Amino acid sequence: MADALSVIPAAVLRNLSDKLYEKRKNAALEVEGIVKQLAAVGDHDKITAVIKLLTTEFTYSPQSNHRKGGLIGLAAATVGLTTEAAQHLEQIVPPVLNSFSDQDSRVRYYACEALYNIAKVVRGDFIVFFNQIFDALCKLSADSDANVQSAAHLLDRLVKDIVTESDQFSIEEFIPLLRERMNVLNPYVRQFLVGWITVLDSVPDIDMLGFLPDFLDGLFNMLSDSSHEIRQQADSALSEFLQEIKNSPSVDYGRMAEILVQRASSPDEFTRLTAITWINEFVKLGGDQLVPYYADILGAILPCISDKEEKIRVVARETNEELRAIKADPAEGFNVGSILSIARRQLSSEFEATRIEALHWISTLLNRHRTEVLTFLNDIFDTLLKALSDPSDEVVLLVLEVHACIAKDPQHFRHLVVFLVHNFRVDNSLLEKRGALIVRRLCVLLDAERVYRELSTILEVESDLDFASIMVQALNLILLTSSELSELRCLLKQSLVNPSGKDLFVSLYASWCHSPMAIISLCLLAQTYQHASTVIQSLVEEDINVKFLVQLDKLVRLLETPIFAYLRLQLLEPGRYTWLLKALYGLLMLLPQQSAAFKILRTRLKTVPSNSFGGDQLRRSSSGNPYQSLPHMPGGSQITEDGDLNQTNKNSHNGINFVSRLQQFEHMQQQHRLHAKSQAQSLSNSTSSLTKEVQRPEEARRTSSDIDGPPSRTTTTTSRRGSG
Numbered sequence: 001m002a003d004a005l006s007v008i009p010a011a012v013l014r015n016l017s018d019k020l021y022e023k024r025k026n027a028a029l030e031v032e033g034i035v036k037q038l039a040a041v042g043d044h045d046k047i048t049a050v051i052k053l054l055t056t057e058f059t060y061s062p063q064s065n066h067r068k069g070g071l072i073g074l075a076a077a078t079v080g081l082t083t084e085a086a087q088h089l090e091q092i093v094p095p096v097l098n099s100f101s102d103q104d105s106r107v108r109y110y111a112c113e114a115l116y117n118i119a120k121v122v123r124g125d126f127i128v129f130f131n132q133i134f135d136a137l138c139k140l141s142a143d144s145d146a147n148v149q150s151a152a153h154l155l156d157r158l159v160k161d162i163v164t165e166s167d168q169f170s171i172e173e174f175i176p177l178l179r180e181r182m183n184v185l186n187p188y189v190r191q192f193l194v195g196w197i198t199v200l201d202s203v204p205d206i207d208m209l210g211f212l213p214d215f216l217d218g219l220f221n222m223l224s225d226s227s228h229e230i231r232q233q234a235d236s237a238l239s240e241f242l243q244e245i246k247n248s249p250s251v252d253y254g255r256m257a258e259i260l261v262q263r264a265s266s267p268d269e270f271t272r273l274t275a276i277t278w279i280n281e282f283v284k285l286g287g288d289q290l291v292p293y294y295a296d297i298l299g300a301i302l303p304c305i306s307d308k309e310e311k312i313r314v315v316a317r318e319t320n321e322e323l324r325a326i327k328a329d330p331a332e333g334f335n336v337g338s339i340l341s342i343a344r345r346q347l348s349s350e351f352e353a354t355r356i357e358a359l360h361w362i363s364t365l366l367n368r369h370r371t372e373v374l375t376f377l378n379d380i381f382d383t384l385l386k387a388l389s390d391p392s393d394e395v396v397l398l399v400l401e402v403h404a405c406i407a408k409d410p411q412h413f414r415h416l417v418v419f420l421v422h423n424f425r426v427d428n429s430l431l432e433k434r435g436a437l438i439v440r441r442l443c444v445l446l447d448a449e450r451v452y453r454e455l456s457t458i459l460e461v462e463s464d465l466d467f468a469s470i471m472v473q474a475l476n477l478i479l480l481t482s483s484e485l486s487e488l489r490c491l492l493k494q495s496l497v498n499p500s501g502k503d504l505f506v507s508l509y510a511s512w513c514h515s516p517m518a519i520i521s522l523c524l525l526a527q528t529y530q531h532a533s534t535v536i537q538s539l540v541e542e543d544i545n546v547k548f549l550v551q552l553d554k555l556v557r558l559l560e561t562p563i564f565a566y567l568r569l570q571l572l573e574p575g576r577y578t579w580l581l582k583a584l585y586g587l588l589m590l591l592p593q594q595s596a597a598f599k600i601l602r603t604r605l606k607t608v609p610s611n612s613f614g615g616d617q618l619r620r621s622s623s624g625n626p627y628q629s630l631p632h633m634p635g636g637s638q639i640t641e642d643g644d645l646n647q648t649n650k651n652s653h654n655g656i657n658f659v660s661r662l663q664q665f666e667h668m669q670q671q672h673r674l675h676a677k678s679q680a681q682s683l684s685n686s687t688s689s690l691t692k693e694v695q696r697p698e699e700a701r702r703t704s705s706d707i708d709g710p711p712s713r714t715t716t717t718t719s720r721r722g723s724g
Contacts, residue, residue: 007034007038007046007049007050008030008031008034008050008053009030012027012030012031013027015027015030016028016031016058016066016069016070016072016073017058017061017063017065017066017069018065018069019065024065024068024069024072025072027069027073028069028072028073028075028076029076031050031054031073031076031077031080032076032077032079032080033080034050034080035047035050035076035077035080035081036080036081036082038050039080039081039082039084044084044087044088047077047081047084047088048088048091050077051074051077051088051091051092052091054070054073054074054077055070055074055091055095057070058070058071058073059071059074059095059096059098059099060095060098064104064106064107067099067102067104067107067110068106068107068110070095071096071099071107071110071111071113071114072110072113072114074092074095074096074114074118075113075114075115075117075118077092078092078117078118078121078122079117079121081121082121085118085121085122085125086122086125089118089122089125089126089128089129092118093115093118093129093132096111096114096115096118097111097115097129097132097133097136099111099114100112100136100139100140101136101139105143105144105145105147105148108140108143108145108148109145109147109148109151112140112148112151112152112154112155113151115133115155116151116154116155116158119155119158119159119162120158123162123165123166124162124165124166124167124168126159126162127162127163127166127168127169128168130159130163130169130174131173131174131177133159134159134174134177134196135177137152137155137156137159137192138181138189138192138193140152141153141156141188141189141191141192142186142188142189149188156192156195160195160196160199163199163200163203164199164200164202164203167205169206171200171206171207171208171211174200175211175214175215178193178196178197178214178215179214179215179218181193182215182217182218182219182221183217183218183221187225187226187227187230190222190225190227190230190234191229191230191233193218194219194222194230194233194234194237195233197215197219197237198233198236198237198240201237201240201241201244208241209241209244209245209248209251210252212241212252212256213252213255213256213259216241216256216259217259217262217263219234219237219238220234220238220259220260220263220266220271220274220275222234223235223238223268223270223271223274224266224267224268224270224271231270235270235274238274238278242277242278242281245281245285246281246285251285253282253285253286253289253290253293254289254290254292254293256278256282257279257282257286257290257293257296257297258293258296260275260278260279260282260300261279261293261296261297261299261300263275264276264279264300264301264303264304265300265303269309269312272304272307272309272312273309273311273312273315275300276300276301276304276312276315276316276319277315279297279300279301279319280315280318280319280322282297283297283319283322283323283326284322288332291328291332291333291334292333292335294323294328294334294335294338294339295335295338295339295341295342297323298320298323298339298342298343298361299342299345299346301316301319301320301323302316302320302342302343302346302349302354302357302358303346303349303351303354304316305317305320305351305353305354305357306349306351306352306353306354313353320357324360324361324364327368330369330372336365336369336372336373336376337372337375337376337379339361339365340362340365340373340376340379340380341379342358342361343358343359343361343362343365343380344358344362344379344380344383346358347359347383347384347387348383352392352394352395355387355390355392355395356392356394356395356398359387359395359398359399359401359402360398362380362384362402363398363401363402363405366402366405366406367405374406374409374412377406377412381415381419384399384402384403385419385420385423387399388400388420388423388430388434388438389423389427389429389430389434393437396434396437396438396441397437397441400438400441400442400445401441401445403416403442404442404445404446407446413446413450413454414454417451417454417455417458418458420438420442421455421458421459421462421471424467424471425464425467425471428470431470431471431474435474435478436474436477436478436482439451439455439474439475439478440478440482440484440485441484443482443484443485443488444484448484448485448487448488449488449491449504452475452479452488452504452507452508453504453507453508455471455475455511456507456508456510456511456512457507457510457511458511459471459472459475459511459514460510460511462511462514465514465671465672465675466675468511468514469514469515469672471514472511472512472514472515472518473515473517473518473551475518476512476515476517476518476521476522477554479525480521480525480558480563481558481561481563488504489525489563491504492504492505492508492522492525492526493525493526493527493566495526495527495528495656496526496527496528496656499655501526502655502656505522505526505528505656506656506661508522509522509661509664509665510664513664513665513667513668513669514668514672515551516535516539516543516548516665516669517548517551517552517554517555518551519535519665520532520535520536520555520583520587521555521558523535523583524555524559524564524567524580524583527567528656528658529577529579529580529582529583530579530658531658531661531662532579532583533579533582533583533586534658534662535662535665536583536586536587536590537586538662538665538666539590540673542673542676543669543673544590549590549591549592549595552587552590552591552597553591553595553596553597555587556587556591556597556600556601557597557600559601559604560600560604567580568604571604571605571607571608572608572609574608574609574610581605581608584601584604584605585605587601588601588602588605
């Protein structure tokens with residue numbers, strides 16, 4: 001200290017702490033000259049003493065004017081040292097950096113000015129303090145004083161110049177500093193950080209691309225900044241990095257892919273668009289590196305396919321197609337289970353387009369990696385079944401294609417049909433709204449006969465009789481009306497001459513017994529007219545209820561459609577088709593005379609030629625000889641109505657035992673009647689119990705004889721509405 005006082009006059013020290021800037025400036029020039037003289041003679045001990053004096057007595061002084069004078073004095077000493085300054089920087093720079101956090105804004109301003117002058121002198125030797133200087137500049141960029149901010153910006157530009165020309169700068173030590181600050185929200189700090197990233201990326205010797213994963217998320221975060229300028233700067237930096245990625249032979253796609261996947265779900269539209277654009281390029285460029293990340297990438301793409309912004313939707317669709325076109329192998333790390341999990345999750349999306357693409361992925365995986373997909377079948381099967389209730393027809397059709405692909409194996413086919421029937425049972429609306437669509441599409445995809453046989457086998461043993469009846473009626477209507485089942489109808493028409501037709505008839509008959517009208521329709525379709533007439537005559541009072549009449553009305557109207565044209569043409573030869581006439585008249589007798597169906601059927605029967613239908617034939621058919629010849633079929637075979645006169649066993653025709661079939665039908669209908677009575681009795685008992693609870697005791701005694709009446713009437717009414 002004494003050495004310093006001996007070389008610096010007291011007047012200079014006094015002026016150095018003066019409140020007037022001009023006096024401090026002149027005193028600093030005096031210090032510069034003194035230090036320059038000491039440096040010339042190599043007296044570094046006294047130089048050290050001078051710097052120490054300026055530091056302890058001035059820069060760390062409680063008086064702000066002293067601190068200002070100390071800062072300008074240190075800068076002057078550095079200028080005086082010129083090339084000798086490097087060895088004294090350890091003394092000079094720390095007190096200046098410390099002043100950046102001074103409470104007095106003017107002190108902070110002079111600290112920027114002092115460091116600026118110091119940096120101009122020492123240039124590259126300055127780099128050893130870069131991390132501390134960067135930290136200080138980062139804070140000053142958001143300073144509350146505009147003058148301090150302006151001074152900091154000037155210093156920042158100088159430091160950037162020094163760094164870009166220095167070969168001592170360590171990017172490895174800088175990146176942790178950058179990463180720590182990338183999520184700061186202050187707009188001035190953000191501008192400061194983007195500026196440094198851009199500058200360092202422009203230096204050929206600095207590999208910023210290799211460290212991009214460390215600050216990529218921060219750059220994406222800035223894309224949603226409220227400041228247009230910051231968004232523009234961040235976007236410009238990202239665009240430059242993306243271009244470098246395209247031109248670089250070695251890029252760490254994996255770490256960046258994880259960041260992009262998260263940013264693709266950002267609430268900010270511009271961020272989502274940029275993220276999905278990057279993902280699009282990564283899918284094209286990444287190759288094998290991205291295989292482990294396919295599931296995550298798909299999870300980001302699928303929601304964007306339904307984005308409200310068209311640009312995002314377009315890029316997402318293109319990326320999805322690119323990704324699906326890549327034929328990755330599970331042996332290379334392609335995780336089929338993860339992809340399926342993502343697709344399954346997206347099937348619950350509120351957006352139709354996303355659900356459709358999720359199904360396309362499941363279908364693609366089934367075609368390419370069937371064995372692997374089937375190992376995860378339990379994880380996705382329930383979701384696929386629920387998707388059959390989707391409000392979109394396109395989704396339902398795609399789901400059915402996936403189900404059909406799975407059901408190529410017999411065990412999975414059975415599994416599918418069982419679960420489908422179960423879903424129809426627990427969700428009546430599914431059967432009502434989508435039943436026809438689902439069954440028709442499955443018949444196209446999986447062979448109609450196979451589907452109907454399996455459904456019949458399951459419904460034959462169905463314990464819920466009401467559901468079985470409804471389901472059979474639905475299947476029967478589909479069979480009679482759908483163009484997809486025309487071949488099945490043709491096969492059934494040959495039930496009396498074709499073994500395949502006979503087998504199908506017998507197979508369907510077992511479950512069609514749940515509905516009298518379904519059985520009658522099946523017999524008319526199969527041209528087993530005598531059996532149809534027998535079934536009609538076997539019906540009892542309980543069978544002919546409202547539900548039955550509704551179904552009968554539908555059948556009568558169907559008889560007027562092209563599907564039953566062959567039957568109407570057969571009415572031109574009533575002599576040959578007496579059992580057909582008898583069956584139709586039987587239906588007519590069951591219809592209420594005032595109903596539209598009655599009038600339609602009666603009008604049709606009035607057109608039957610009477611001249612070829614004599615009394616002898618009618619008497620013969622009624623007296624127990626029921627079999628008349630039907631016309632010759634193509635190929636020379638001859639159909640006989642309900643059998644052949646020459647067969648020895650009149651109970652069995654072409655292998656069809658109609659007596660046994662009738663017993664089967666009557667047994668099933670008896671079960672339905674008992675079920676209806678049981679339901680009626682339960683309803684009656686519950687009604688009686690409720691009535692007794694609400695009645696007052698004296699009213700109960702007075703009306704006890706009347707309480708037994710309603711249950712009986714209820715039973716009768718309900719039984720008349722029994723299953724049909």
